[in-house]
Structure formats: C-alpha cells, structure tokens
Amino acid sequence: MTVSREWSNLPAKLRAAVEQHQAEAPVDLAALARGFGLSVKAATLAPGISGEIRPEGNSFVIRVNRHDAAVRQRFTVAHEIAHFLLHQSEIGKGITDDVLYRSSLSGKIEAEANRLAADILMPDHLVQRIKANSEVLNINDIPLHLSKRFGVSESAMKIKLGL
Template sequence: MQLKASTLPAGVSGEIRPDGAGGFVIKVNRHDSSRRQRFTIAHEIAHYLLHRDQIGMGISDDALYRSSLSDAREAEANRLAADLLMPANAVQVEVDNARQLQVEDIVAFVADKFEVSEAAMKIRLGLS
C-alpha cells in the first residue's frame, strides 16, 4: 500500500484506489490540517481492512467522511479509525486527567494529546 499527499478536488479529504499492480494507494488532501490528514489516513486504512472487497475502482471520502459506500460502512470506517488513533483506555486516562486538572474544554484538551481534530475526538467520545 502506498500513501500520497495530493491535491484532491474541493471537499474531498481522502481516497483509496487500486494501484494497478495488485495493491492500493491512499491519497490524502495535502491542503487539510495534519490532524485531519491523520484521521483521513486511518479512515482509508479502515476501508482497506474492513471493505477491501467493496473498493472496486476506488472510494473517495468527502470532508464528512461520506462516500459511495453505505452510511453504515462509513460509520464502521470512522469507528475503526477512531480506535486506531485514540484507543479507548488511553482516551479515558486523558479525560480523567483533564477532569482532575479542571480543564474547561475537555474535548480540545484530549484532542491535543492525541493530535487529532476536535471533530475526531467527538466521534471517539460518542458526542457526534
């Protein structure tokens, strides 16, 4: 599998496609923030792990991680991406730490710890 930072069409965060040599290539939008790119890469890897037989000619995910796959499959990819980047036990440790420190914005605090967007952390915490 290859990973490439690319200029993708407006509103597209990432895609996974066959590379023509029996493997796959993941492209991530080079114009997105590094935190968003990390989640996008994990999301596309999740498609590979969970939906490899359904990739066909490729899957492009928009900024809301929607594609031609069903909403259920996109939700599966989001959950696995969240699990890969933000393991539940480790997140709970940081949430507890934030509470102990009386942090006002727990989502932002924990997102910083895991170098992910606040939107991704909300997905991990089940707030989105």
C-alpha cells in the same frame, strides 16, 4: 467510553496488528499503513474531496488532501485504513471520500469506517491512561488537551469521550 462493534468484530490478527501502533499518542498512522503494505501520499485532490484509497500494483495507495488541516488529514488516513480493513473486497477501482466522508458506498459502510477510524486514532486504553495522568485541572479543558495529544479535532475527542 466503549469501542465500536467494528473494532470488536475485527479479526484478532488485524486488531493485534493495529494495537502494535497504539502504545503512544499520537498513533503513528504512517507506520500502521506501512504495516499493512499501504502507502500514504499527500495530494491535491478535487475540491470537497478529503481522501481516497485505490489499488496500486499488488496493494493500495491512500491519498489525502494536502490542503486539509492536519487533524483532518489524520482522520482521513485512519478512515481509509478502516476501509482497507473492513471493506477491502468493495474497494474495486477505488473509494473516494468527500469532506463528509461520503462516497459511492452506502452510508452504513462510511459510518463503519468512521467508527473504526476513531478507534484506531483514539484507542480507549490510551485515552483513559492519558486522561488519568493528565495534570489539566479544569475538566472543561480535557477534550482540548487530549485532542492535541492524539492529533485529532476537539469535536472528535468530545465524541470519543461521550460529551
């Protein structure tokens, strides 16, 4: 496993702020968002829309589609936090992401947000520690076990594990 270049290039102060919330799985995204002054709200969004981040007052609000599965909602929140950390100057009046995490921004920017979201939700040190201490005997069951511990989809965990 390796961390993304987005994580590596994040200013040390921002990385440290995220790491404060990565001591245990699952990562507490609500506390992380609050730490950056962001609010997170469940909302009924248009069909095909998973989430958005918009300015509100002196900060930003993240809205996540309440009708999506819980693991999907968690990735969406992490994705929007990643936009805040990486692309705050490009948020403008807001970024709305569809179910494929596409927006009016470039595919490059969306891919950056996806990679950082994965590092936020599944920090390498924590994945390695939990994997090493796992009592799962069948190696094929490890991605499912870890995905449940981290509150992410099994496919996201397989990608993280390089499977």
